[in-house]
Amino acid sequence: MSALSRHRAFLLGLMGTATLAAGPALAADPIKVGVLEDQSGDFAAATLGKVHAIQLATEEINKAGGIAGRPIELVLYDTQSDNTRYQEFMRRVLQRDKVDVVFAGFSSASREAYRPIVNQLDGLAFYNNQYEGGVCDANMVVTGAVPEQQFSTLIPWMMETYGKNVYTIAADYNFGQISAEWVRNIVKEKGGNMVGEEFIPLGVSQFSQTIQNIQRAKPDFVVTLLVGAAQASYYEQAASANMRLPMASSVNVGQGYEHKRFTPPSLANMHVTTNYIEEVDTPASKNFLAKFKAKFPDEPYVNQEAANSYIALNLYKQMVERAGGSTKRNDLRKVLAQGDVCFDGPSGKVCLDPKSQHMSHTIYLAKVTDKHAIEFPKVWEDIKPYWLGEAGCDLTKKDPSAQYTPSNPPPKS
Amino acid sequence: MDVLGAVAASLFQFGDTFAFLVLSASGLAIIFGMMGVINLAHGEFIMCGAYVTVLASRAGLPLPAAILAGALAAGLAGMVVERLVVRHLYSRPLDTIVATWGISLIASQGTLILMGSTMQGVGTPLGSLEVGGYHYSGYRLVLIAVALALLLALYLFFNRTRFGVLARATIQVPHMAEALGVDTRRVYSLTFGLGAALAGLTGGLYAPTMTMVPTMGATFIVEAFVTVVVGGADVFLGTAPAAAVLGVVKAGLTAGYGQLFGQIGLLVAVIGFIRMLPKGISGFILRERA
Numbered sequence: 001m002s003a004l005s006r007h008r009a010f011l012l013g014l015m016g017t018a019t020l021a022a023g024p025a026l027a028a029d030p031i032k033v034g035v036l037e038d039q040s041g042d043f044a045a046a047t048l049g050k051v052h053a054i055q056l057a058t059e060e061i062n063k064a065g066g067i068a069g070r071p072i073e074l075v076l077y078d079t080q081s082d083n084t085r086y087q088e089f090m091r092r093v094l095q096r097d098k099v100d101v102v103f104a105g106f107s108s109a110s111r112e113a114y115r116p117i118v119n120q121l122d123g124l125a126f127y128n129n130q131y132e133g134g135v136c137d138a139n140m141v142v143t144g145a146v147p148e149q150q151f152s153t154l155i156p157w158m159m160e161t162y163g164k165n166v167y168t169i170a171a172d173y174n175f176g177q178i179s180a181e182w183v184r185n186i187v188k189e190k191g192g193n194m195v196g197e198e199f200i201p202l203g204v205s206q207f208s209q210t211i212q213n214i215q216r217a218k219p220d221f222v223v224t225l226l227v228g229a230a231q232a233s234y235y236e237q238a239a240s241a242n243m244r245l246p247m248a249s250s251v252n253v254g255q256g257y258e259h260k261r262f263t264p265p266s267l268a269n270m271h272v273t274t275n276y277i278e279e280v281d282t283p284a285s286k287n288f289l290a291k292f293k294a295k296f297p298d299e300p301y302v303n304q305e306a307a308n309s310y311i312a313l314n315l316y317k318q319m320v321e322r323a324g325g326s327t328k329r330n331d332l333r334k335v336l337a338q339g340d341v342c343f344d345g346p347s348g349k350v351c352l353d354p355k356s357q358h359m360s361h362t363i364y365l366a367k368v369t370d371k372h373a374i375e376f377p378k379v380w381e382d383i384k385p386y387w388l389g390e391a392g393c394d395l396t397k398k399d400p401s402a403q404y405t406p407s408n409p410p411p412k413s
Numbered sequence: 414m415d416v417l418g419a420v421a422a423s424l425f426q427f428g429d430t431f432a433f434l435v436l437s438a439s440g441l442a443i444i445f446g447m448m449g450v451i452n453l454a455h456g457e458f459i460m461c462g463a464y465v466t467v468l469a470s471r472a473g474l475p476l477p478a479a480i481l482a483g484a485l486a487a488g489l490a491g492m493v494v495e496r497l498v499v500r501h502l503y504s505r506p507l508d509t510i511v512a513t514w515g516i517s518l519i520a521s522q523g524t525l526i527l528m529g530s531t532m533q534g535v536g537t538p539l540g541s542l543e544v545g546g547y548h549y550s551g552y553r554l555v556l557i558a559v560a561l562a563l564l565l566a567l568y569l570f571f572n573r574t575r576f577g578v579l580a581r582a583t584i585q586v587p588h589m590a591e592a593l594g595v596d597t598r599r600v601y602s603l604t605f606g607l608g609a610a611l612a613g614l615t616g617g618l619y620a621p622t623m624t625m626v627p628t629m630g631a632t633f634i635v636e637a638f639v640t641v642v643v644g645g646a647d648v649f650l651g652t653a654p655a656a657a658v659l660g661v662v663k664a665g666l667t668a669g670y671g672q673l674f675g676q677i678g679l680l681v682a683v684i685g686f687i688r689m690l691p692k693g694i695s696g697f698i699l700r701e702r703a
Contacts (some may be wrong), residue, residue: 209675237550240541278663
């Protein structure tokens with residue numbers, strides 16, 4: 001039965017364009033929001049919730065009268081976890097569907113695939129995903145958490161709690177490589193020791209050799225920056241080889257809800273810094289979760305990307321309304337430049353930073369217990385996305401449309 | 414680090430890779446290697462076996478029985494696919510590629526729609542054991558043993574049983590077999606079903622160690638095809654040595670230079686093999702023997 005109703009929810013999702021625009025009678029032209037997310041393929045488990053969150057926010061906003069009196073119309077495409085689909089559909093939503101704004105992307109590879117197209121066609125895209133940081137691009141607004149929010153909190157805490165010998169395993173593409181660089185820098189800065197670092201190609205599902213390498217290096221904890229369903233097989237295999245080392249990550253639990261999907265205790269002792277997960281025990285979070293489950297009763301989990309997508313649409317609404325109903329990018333960025341575009345949402349109060357167009361977050365340290373329940377040993381409030389601004393990215397003055405890393409910072413002019 | 418521990422570690426890594434290659438390839442060795450059907454839905458038969466195994470195990474069946482149920486379900490699915498689609502395309506190998514690719518897309522998308530994007534697994538049984546300072550998963554040692562047993566069983570099946578001989582005869586010279594009274598349609602159907610069942614068995618065996626997603630079959634498919642291509646047409650004489658050679662290459666490079674080089678090495682080795690032995694290892698062995 002649950003399979004059937006999920007089936008129905010999925011179909012409804014595909015038909016969302018038509019159904020969601022209905023609502024109270026609104027005479028004005030709709031505001032079109034393009035949604036390019038992976039509804040199938042390797043990443044779908046983590047990203048279906050983003051689509052649902054956008055549909056939930058759309059329904060709420062439309063019921064309350066829309067954005068500046070105009071209803072939201074969603075233009076949904078399934079990008080199938082495939083970078084070329086992102087490019088194809090990004091052109092389509094900007095050129096043929098002529099959407100006002102696009103919400104797009106899960107993997108960093110997909111974001112870097114579509115970003116040049118957004119630049120070329122001068123669109124506005126929200127990237128509602130945690131990532132490796134560093135995108136300094138006036139066409140992009142990023143609501144996901146970045147390394148200075150996730151690693152500058154997590155890694156020092158782990159080193160104080162468990163010890164200074166660190167082993168990183170990371171997915172072998174821009175996200176994993178740059179995140180691993182952040183971890184390496186922080187470990188070094190805090191006087192720790194990288195006893196190993198390994199990059200795993202996407203799609204790899206067999207980890208015997210990696211597990212053996214880690215056993216040989218004897219770290220105090222393992223940083224796991226694995227991405228996608230295939231790589232997630234690591235945890236089960238490590239547990240069955242009796243690894244039992246503390247683990248730290250910026251992507252697990254908060255994104256792929258592995259603690260719900262895997263049999264305990266394969267994910268026990270995992271530590272994740274996330275800006276939202278459904279276990280967050282605040283009234284705002286519980287309210288959001290209840291609304292989500294009322295609309296999508298079969299949703300397996302409400303993750304941080306779902307919360308960020310929901311927040312993003314509400315921030316967009318605020319920006320358009322403060323710009324007097326204009327959806328032009330420059331008008332919206334003038335509002336953003338005032339530095340007080342904030343929203344009190346499921347994860348607490350968040351604000352957009354004008355220099356980098358990234359978002360501040362409350363960061364929760366989620367620890368997975370032996371029975372796969374979640375504890376929060378620590379919460380950091382109002383962590384700003386400070387790195388880009390400090391490194392010299394200032395979108396209010398200049399738009400380099402580039403991605404920077406700690407080893408490749410913005411040029412000093 | 415003592416020598417014994419290091420040797421045990423290398424042996425385990427080789428055995429683990431060998432088992433993965435053998436089990437990935439066993440079903441395909443029959444369907445592609447022997448029957449010549451380029452079956453791009455091989456990964457989906459594996460996925461089918463894995464899903465049925467997990468569902469059966471959660472319904473209360475003990476894991477070995479659940480794995481057999483998975484194999485059986487995949488075998489039945491294979492026979493249905495053979496009857497409806499593949500049977501009409503035996504003389505059109507290129508069309509089979511398109512047809513089985515279509516089946517593969519329908520199966521993985523259908524599973525996504527019906528079962529959702531992910532499913533909770535069953536957890537790896539049997540705990541771990543320690544040799545020379547390393548912990549090993551007991552279940553993965555079982556996988557190695559099963560791979561060896563399966564190779565032996567396939568050899569005996571195709572060389573010592575009546576059906577095995579009929580199957581080889583049917584596939585080599587179908588009209589002659591038919592003239593001698595063999596029901597070739599039934600033989601084709603059962604042989605294809607056996608290949609699909611072996612794929613399902615692989616899925617069931619690996620289900621406790623992997624994430625359950627509709628696309629999980631894709632992680633087997635490259636290894637399956639390269640092993641069969643390197644091995645050639647004979648199920649036993651091809652798959653076993655091909656998996657052994659590729660296992661050494663892959664495990665060795667992975668241990669020395671990491672997963673990326675393990676994969677690159679595997680593919681480079683395959684290119685080398687099909688350049689030098691176009692009929693695969695079994696073609697080479699059988700020609701020498703003749």
